[in-house]
Amino acid sequence: xxxxxxxxxxxxxxxxxVDYPLGTITRMGAGFVPLALSIGLVLLAVISxxxxxxxxxxxAERLHPRAxxxxxxxxxxxxxxxxxxxFFLATMPMVFLAGMAQPDNTWKHGLIVATLxxxxxxxxxxxxxxxxxxxxxx
Numbered sequence: 001x002x003x004x005x006x007x008x009x010x011x012x013x014x015x016x017x018v019d020y021p022l023g024t025i026t027r028m029g030a031g032f033v034p035l036a037l038s039i040g041l042v043l044l045a046v047i048s049x050x051x052x053x054x055x056x057x058x059x060a061e062r063l064h065p066r067a068x069x070x071x072x073x074x075x076x077x078x079x080x081x082x083x084x085x086x087f088f089l090a091t092m093p094m095v096f097l098a099g100m101a102q103p104d105n106t107w108k109h110g111l112i113v114a115t116l117x118x119x120x121x122x123x124x125x126x127x128x129x130x131x132x133x134x135x136x137x138x
Contacts, residue, residue: 006045013038026130070101086137087126091118 017038020031074097081090095114099105125131 006048007042010038010041010045014042064101066103067101071098074098082133084137086134087122088118088135089137091121 014035017031017034020035021029022032022035023029074094077097078090078094081093092114095117096107096110099110099113100107122135126133126135
């Protein structure tokens with residue numbers, strides 16, 4: 001039943017944002033991200049309708065404060081650094097911090113994943129798609 005309500009709520013979001021200009025992938029308009037997110041949420045809600053199991057009475061899993069804190073720190077760090085430090089120096093700490101949300105991860109593993117993610121992200125978003133971001137700041 002929750003999936004049905006989710007479909008209705010997110011469908012209203014799609015209807016609200018469909019009239020906004022979408023732009024292109026390199027010059028996104030005001031409606032691009034809200035519409036893309038709304039469509040993605042509709043798809044997830046539809047999937048949840050088919051996966052929903054009414055016989056499951058288990059309580060929801062508890063919130064993990066460590067994971068929440070590290071992931072939020074990563075997002076905030078990226079937002080604060082992207083304009084001044086550039087793509088690499090904003091993406092690497094974001095990925096590293098988000099990776100530290102999992103207690104099993106080591107700093108070496110986090111550094112390797114952060115470096116590879118920054119390189120892959122730069123190739124995808126800056127070189128292939130053409131989003132105007134500097135690699136190492138202004």
